[in-house]
Amino acid sequence: MIDWILIVELAINGIFIGMMYSLISLGLVLIYKTSGIVNLAQGAIAMTAGYVAWALATLMAVPVLVIAPIAMALMFGFGLLIERMALRRMIGHPVLMTIMLTLGLEIFLRGLLPGVFGAAVKRLDLGIPQAPLFIGDILLNRATLTGGVIAMVLILLSIWFFGSRQGVVMRAVADDQTASWSVGIRVERAIAVAWGMAAMAATAAGMLWGATQGVDWSLSLLLIKGLAIAILGGLDSIRGVLIAGVIVGIAESLATGLIDPLVGGGTRDVVASVIILVTLLVKPHGLFGEAHIERV
């Protein structure tokens, strides 16, 4: 017999977990939408943010609401720095080289930060109560609930942002850099802002996940889930992130809850990979991705 309450519970928790994953995808999409490259360092940037938040919390002993904005500001600067030091030099080189550069950055950060701060798992406390929340018979995890809501707010903010003038300018840069220059758009600045914003989204991800699973190098593995959501949603669609986040979250949660007991565990990480594979084979542009426009 199927336990419906269990399925509903898994699905609802999955939605919020998916939202938390999609913070990583949000950063991927922000960068892809403006500069047309996939930033494979997004997971490591989230991990860096986790360490930064942990360091701030240990150093200053102030509430989370103070730490979060400071961490965000620092990471925004970190994003600008990456763009300025590494990415700007790659202008005029093949896209593939730039993507390789971001992959190198991911590996570098993964090694550097645990090296500096020590490899042991750090505890990051955001002050979210541990006690589960019951709605009727359904048990919800407060940490994922809070994280999911914060993620959803950030994603909606981004959708709003891309309708504003600065957002339109960033989409224009993604469309045609030379044409953007020709009408006075400061292309480098637009791309730098995208990196800064992506790093802020990663900060939210790093702190929320750091609070649920502890801060260590494994935070950077969020990249895979983020990629799965971004690819399923279509790499250049923020609306896609929102919906694909829900889908991936539910799929993963159901797989863990229903298939794991049958096969002995480990399906959680397979789900993301399967979604990436199937999307690329069946619908390479994702659910909401823009196809290249060709007028006949």
Add this chain to the structure above:
Amino acid sequence: MSLLTLNNIEVAYDRVFLAVKGVSIEVPQGGLVTLLGANGAGKSTVLKSISGLLAPERGEVTRGEILFDGHSLLALDPPQRVRMGLVHVLEGRRVFGHLTPQENLLAATTMHRNRGEVSALIDQIFQLFPRLAERANASAGYLSGGEQQMLAIGRALMTKPRLLMLDEPSLGLAPFLVDEIFDIIRRINETSGVAVLLVEQNATAALEIAHSGYLIENGRILMSGDAASLRSNPDVVEAYLGGHQRVDYHAVKHYRRRKRWLS
């Protein structure tokens, strides 16, 4: 004083290939000047040296001077040049295909702080090109060639230029559309006093609206003068306007680069 002065500029690509070999051009305040020449003559390169878009193609101005309004442009990047009041409509239109026409126009307003001014400008452009207003919410990539050209010109006008540079606006358009586009260019020049530098292969259409013109070949200026004298020059007629008489190859003249000792 002229609005734009190019003084004997040389442009090299990849530090090797010399595409423009000493070109001098003047565009007066409110003038409509055309730069004519065949494929590969160096017309587009001249425009890019003015707008600063050579760098992404690894080109460089290696000699000479470009003055806009008395200020040298060479040290400025493209967005700074746009802020000085010149704008370049690229060859092949290059509209932002995934954006709507309205968003295309909005994207070109980063230099204007005032929101009211921006929306007034957008209204103005839509009045100038009513066809764009009709399709304001479609993706620009799906507009017709003529509409895209109008959008590219409108987008350039959003920057409030004093000099509008157009690179082959007639490219790939039906003849009646070419007339329409050129008529619009003339109207922009006459009514708002924007100076125009028009690069064209379609010499007939260009010389009809231009006040004066330059003929460029192989990176050098062959000939210059007011539009009427260029139109009546037998060699221009033969080479660019589709002359009717048979050519007498004994009488073919070879033009040499005109020496400019002064200025």
